[in-house]
Amino acid sequence: MSINSRLVVVVLGLGVLCLIIAAPGAAQRTSVGRDFPVYDNGGKPDLTVDPKRFVSQMEIVDRLFDPIDDACAFEEGVIGAPGYRRLLRFDTVVMNGGDGDLVVGDRSDPNNPYAPFFEFAACHGHYHIKDFSEYQLLKLDRKTIAAVGHKQGFCFEDSFKYGDKRSSGYDCGFQGITSGWGDWYYKQLVGQWIDITGVPEGDYIVRLTINLVGTFDEGTNRYPNVVEARIHVPDPRRKVTTVE
Numbered sequence: 254m255s256i257n258s259r260l261v262v263v264v265l266g267l268g269v270l271c272l273i274i275a276a277p278g279a280a281q282r283t284s285v286g287r288d289f290p291v292y293d294n295g296g297k298p299d300l301t302v303d304p305k306r307f308v309s310q311m312e313i314v315d316r317l318f319d320p321i322d323d324a325c326a327f328e329e330g331v332i333g334a335p336g337y338r339r340l341l342r343f344d345t346v347v348m349n350g351g352d353g354d355l356v357v358g359d360r361s362d363p364n365n366p367y368a369p370f371f372e373f374a375a376c377h378g379h380y381h382i383k384d385f386s387e388y389q390l391l392k393l394d395r396k397t398i399a400a401v402g403h404k405q406g407f408c409f410e411d412s413f414k415y416g417d418k419r420s421s422g423y424d425c426g427f428q429g430i431t432s433g434w435g436d437w438y439y440k441q442l443v444g445q446w447i448d449i450t451g452v453p454e455g456d457y458i459v460r461l462t463i464n465l466v467g468t469f470d471e472g473t474n475r476y477p478n479v480v481e482a483r484i485h486v487p488d489p490r491r492k493v494t495t496v497e
Contacts, residue, residue: 297472299351325376381406
């Protein structure tokens, strides 16, 4: 299935450090649930990204990376080099707005149709679905790539409730996302960023694409698989927040 080309576009008036829009988590999720109500999708999932959380948790920080202490970051190829790196990081919540659960299941099941897409993440100690998402920093023409994030593998489970249905109890052992629920990847996780070290000051587009290679059948796919936000990247020589 081809990737849904429609976008959710969010414009940020990001200052030197990138604006962080403060909003209570629960209220934010309730609002987004109303924007993406569960609909009749023939019993299939429809995956999309929570655009408000994507924006509200976005920030630019400097972080020191050590090849030993941060071995996972180097092993997973999510950092350009050791030393201080400038990161554009953000939360990703993959929501399911279809009336069917996304059922990924257990990697050990020999009949699992997604078996070719599983890969073991040694640093995380469980299996991920590979090449599920991609993070890009684009110039304003939306064609020229200024920086790219690692194609993230995901372990799907229910984290946030957006609809009325009770969770089916998915976790990293038996993966999935219940209809009306979302799977949360917070910005402090390894790879939940784009390494923008050395990117010149200016305005850019941050693009996040999910179901990148069409692994999952999303039926009519009413909700977009791509979310974008416009940001301002400060001069690389100017200080930003340093985190550990």
